[in-house]
Structures are given as C-alpha cells and as structure tokens.
Amino acid sequence: MNQHPDPPETTHRDLSISMKQANLIGIGLFIPAAALLALPYVALWGGAAFVEAMVDVVDNLLPALGVIVVGIVAHELIHGLSWRVFGKKPRSAIKYGFQLKTLTPYAHCTEAMDARAYRLGAAMPGLILGVLPWLAGLALASGPLMAFGLLFTLAALGDAMILWLLRHVEPTAQVIDHPSRAGCYVIDPDMPNKHEDAR
Numbered sequence: 405m406n407q408h409p410d411p412p413e414t415t416h417r418d419l420s421i422s423m424k425q426a427n428l429i430g431i432g433l434f435i436p437a438a439a440l441l442a443l444p445y446v447a448l449w450g451g452a453a454f455v456e457a458m459v460d461v462v463d464n465l466l467p468a469l470g471v472i473v474v475g476i477v478a479h480e481l482i483h484g485l486s487w488r489v490f491g492k493k494p495r496s497a498i499k500y501g502f503q504l505k506t507l508t509p510y511a512h513c514t515e516a517m518d519a520r521a522y523r524l525g526a527a528m529p530g531l532i533l534g535v536l537p538w539l540a541g542l543a544l545a546s547g548p549l550m551a552f553g554l555l556f557t558l559a560a561l562g563d564a565m566i567l568w569l570l571r572h573v574e575p576t577a578q579v580i581d582h583p584s585r586a587g588c589y590v591i592d593p594d595m596p597n598k599h600e601d602a603r
Contacts, residue, residue, distance in 0.1 A: 416590050416591065416592040417589070417590040418582070418587075418589055418590075419569040419570060419573070419579075419587045419588055419589070419590060420569070420582040420585035420586060420587025420588060420589075421565065421569070421585060421586050421587060422506075422585050422586070423503055423505070423506040423508045423510075423584075423585065423586055424505075424506050425586075426508075426562045426565055426586040427506055427508065427562070429561075429562075429565060430558075430561040430562055430565075433561055434558060434561070437557075437558055437561065438554065438558060441538060441554045441557060441558070442454060442554065444542055445457075445541065445542055445547075445550050448542060448545070449545050453545065453547065454547070456547060457547025457548065457550060457551050458547075458551070460547055460548060460551075461548070461551050471552065472555070475533055475552070475555075475556055475559070476509060476559070477509075478529075478533060479509075479529040479533060479556065479559060479560075480500055480509050480510065480511040480529075481500075481511070482528050482529040482532055482533070483511035483525055483526070483528070483529055484498040484500065484511040484513070484525075486524055486525035486528040486529075487511075487513045487517065487521065487522070487525035487581075490517075490520070490521035490524045490525060491513065491515075491517030491518070491521035491522070491525065492517075492521075493513060493515055493517065497513055497514050497515040498511060498512070498513055498514075499511070499512045499513075499514060500512075503584070512581050512583060513525070513580075513581045514580075514581070514583075515580070516578045516579065516580040516591055517578070517579065517580075518575065518576050518577065518578060518579070519570060519573045519574060519575050519576070519577045519578075519579050519590075520575040520576070522570070522579050522581070522588060523567060523570060523575075526563045526566050526567055526570075527560075527563065527567060529556070529559075529560055529563065530556070530557060530559075530560025530563050530564065533552075533553075533556035533559075533560075534553050534554075534555075534556040534557030534558075534559065534560050535553065535557055536553070537549050537550075537552050537553030537556070538550055538552075538553025538554055538557055539553070540553070541553050541554075562586055565586065566586055566587050566588075569587050570587075570588070573590055577590055577591075577592070578590075578591040578592075579591060
C-alpha cells in the first residue's frame with residue numbers, strides 16, 4: 405500500500421482518516437461503548453451474571469484468544485465478501501493485508517462502487533459478528549455469546565467512523581476505497597479535483 409497515494413483524477417472529496425487516528429478514536433470510545441453495551445445485559449440478567457461471564461472469558465483465555473484471532477480474520481473477509489456481493493466486484497478487486505505501522509489488518513477494494521454498496525460492506529462485520537451475537541446473548545442469557553458480540557461490536561468502531569464520514573454522501577455517488585487510510589474517495593467526474601481532506 406502506498407503511504408501517500410495520488411487521488412484518482414476525478415476525485416472530488418477525500419473522506420478518510422489515518423489508521424492511527426482511527427485507532428486512537430477507537431481507544432477513546434472503547435470504555436464508554438463497552439459500558440453502554442454491557443448495561444442491557446446487567447439490567448436483564450443482573451450484575452452477577454455479567455461478572456460471571458467475564459470471569460468465564462478470563463478462565464478460558466487461550467481459547468478466547470483463538471476465537472478473537474479467527475473473528476479478526478472473519479471481520480476482514482466479511483468486508484471483502486460484502487463489497488464483492490453488494491458492489492458486484494470480481495475476486496481480483498479485493499485485497500487483504502496487514503499494516504505493520506499501526507498493527508491493523510485490512511480489506512481493500514481496488515475498484516469504485518456506489519456509496520450504498522460501500523456502506524453495506526463497511527457495516528456488515530459489525531452487524532454479523534457484533535450486534536447480532538450481542539442481541540442473541542441478551543435474549544438467551546448467554547454470557548459468552550454476549551461477550552463475543554460486545555467485543556466485535558467494539559472492533560467495528562472504526563467502521564462506524566467511516567459510516568459517519570459518509571453520512572452526507574448520496575447512496576448513488578461513486579466512491580473508491582482509500583488504499584492506506586480508513587475511508588474512501590468520493591468520485592465526481594463533473595467537478596474539479598478538490599481533494600478535500602475530512603480529517
């Protein structure tokens with residue numbers, strides 16, 4: 405990945421933040437977001453049940469770490485698969501990797517797609533691995549399932565930031581994934597290249 409890639413000639417806006425910025429914001433949001441997600445479980449099943457769930461995770465730390473690693477890989481694969489399906493992209497357009505500088509895994513689509521497909525691809529890992537298991541954990545009083553969903557909802561905070569950056573972009577607008585930052589370029593061939601930075 406290029407550290408300072410040139411934007412496409414038809415780029416109108418750069419709606420991205422650096423991986424470092426995304427990680428720092430995620431760290432800042434981690435505790436309040438975790439508390440917000442834990443509260444419904446505590447309200448439904450009691451504080452003792454929540455503590456027991458956390459103790460179970462610690463007592464089974466090695467298997468839990470294995471599940472986390474598999475979940476991280478699945479998170480990126482879901483990004484790529486979602487962009488392929490919703491954006492109708494070939495397998496060759498999806499690249500996976502790991503940014504050593506920020507210790508961040510990534511999925512990257514090299515072809516433009518409409519903003520709706522891009523948003524769906526950004527949102528799917530948090531929904532599939534995070535929100536749905538979290539809701540199931542709440543409904544079934546399952547501490548491990550709730551903990552898994554809580555963790556992978558928090559892991560999707562960076563994706564939530566991307567969705568926030570795209571909040572004013574029309575669903576039919578063409579965007580292309582940024583090759584080294586969290587977010588994308590918005591493409592408009594009818595407008596001059598302004599290369600506005602959303603940082």
